[in-house]
Each structure stands twice: as C-alpha cells, then as structure tokens.
Amino acid sequence: GENVEQHPSTLSVQEGDSAVIKCTYSDSASNYFPWYKQELGKRPQLIIDIRSNVGEKKDQRIAVTLNKTAKHFSLHITETQPEDSAVYFCAVIDSGTYKYIFGTGTRLKVLA
C-alpha cells in the first residue's frame, strides 16, 4: 500500500522568511496531492492541492511543487506571517483503495 513520509516534524522560521515542507510517497500511480492546514483547536482544512499532470501550482504566498519521477512534493510558504503558525499535513490518495494517506504532520512556528 501507499506510504507517505513528511519532513521536518517541526519548523521554526522568522516572520517574513520562507518555509518548505517536503513529502515523499511510494505509489507511482498516485495522482492527487493535497496539503491541509490545522490551526490549534480547529479542523484540518485544504489550503492547496495539485494533480499529477501539473508540476507546480501557486496561490498567493503558498505553492506546491511535484516531482513525479522522484515521488516527492513540497509545500512552499513565502513571506511567512504569524497566522501561518499551524500544523501542516500532506496527503496522497492510495490508487488501490482510494484512501487518503496522511503524512505525520509538520508543526510550523513563525516567530515575530
């Protein structure tokens, strides 16, 4: 079955700096790669997603890049702000079971 590894588990950056979180996956047939943000005490919410036929997608300060050959995808947050502090989860959909397989999460702290 699909396996997803997410790094780093914690990340601290100064306000205004960039943050990058990386995930690797094992199933080469996977074709959908979302990122979720979970603020403290809240539910996870989708912030950006990418399909396998696209190499990069941007939405204001966030972007996701996908390298299908290497089987990894990354979340990039530029000009970080204190409200970006949260836990971020990557995910992949298992092509056999259609299950979401989540990474273990990255706790991002943006220091003012």
Next chain:
Amino acid sequence: EAQVTQNPRYLITVTGKKLTVTCSQNMNHEYMSWYRQDPGLGLRQIYYSMNVEVTDKGDVPEGYKVSRKEKRNFPLILESPSPNQTSLYFCASRPIAGATYEQYFGPGTRLTVT
C-alpha cells in the same frame, strides 16, 4: 452552506458505557471517514465508507463500529469505550470523482473515557 457536522463536540464518559458520535454531511459526498488524532500520531483513519452500505476498516478499527444506512450520515459507535480511546475524533467526507478530492472535516469531537 456546505458542511460536515458532528455531535457531540465534547463528551466525558466512563469505561464500558456505549456511545455514538453522529456525523452528517450535506454535500452528497460518496466517501466518508472517521479519524482519530492523538498528539504526535497525526490523523489515523478508523473506518471509511465509499457509499451507502459499503464500509471498510481503516488503520485503527479495533473497538469501533460504523454504519452507512444513508448517504449523508456516518455514525461512529463505541460499544464498550476504554481509556485508550480518549482522543480527538474527526469525521470527513469527500467526492470520489470530479475535479478535486478535497476532504471536508467536521469540527471534531473531543472524547474522554475515564
């Protein structure tokens, strides 16, 4: 408004007392799931359902039951809760076809079993 609702939001109970956490979605999604979230362990899937009357085990199904009699509802049942089921529980739903597979989460149910 498109949403997933869960009830109750908070529950404190005692070992062995059967309980049900309800989940409902209004987006006509085929796929529904239950997750538990514990510190340092991320989101672990308990059960999922790809459509009415179709359910399957996730990664941590022991001690839980589900049913999917209607498309919109997917209750989670703990027949005999134990303290190790103390956790934060999320219900979620998503489509199985279309432009996006965005998963919508409910607000969460914080369960404490004493």
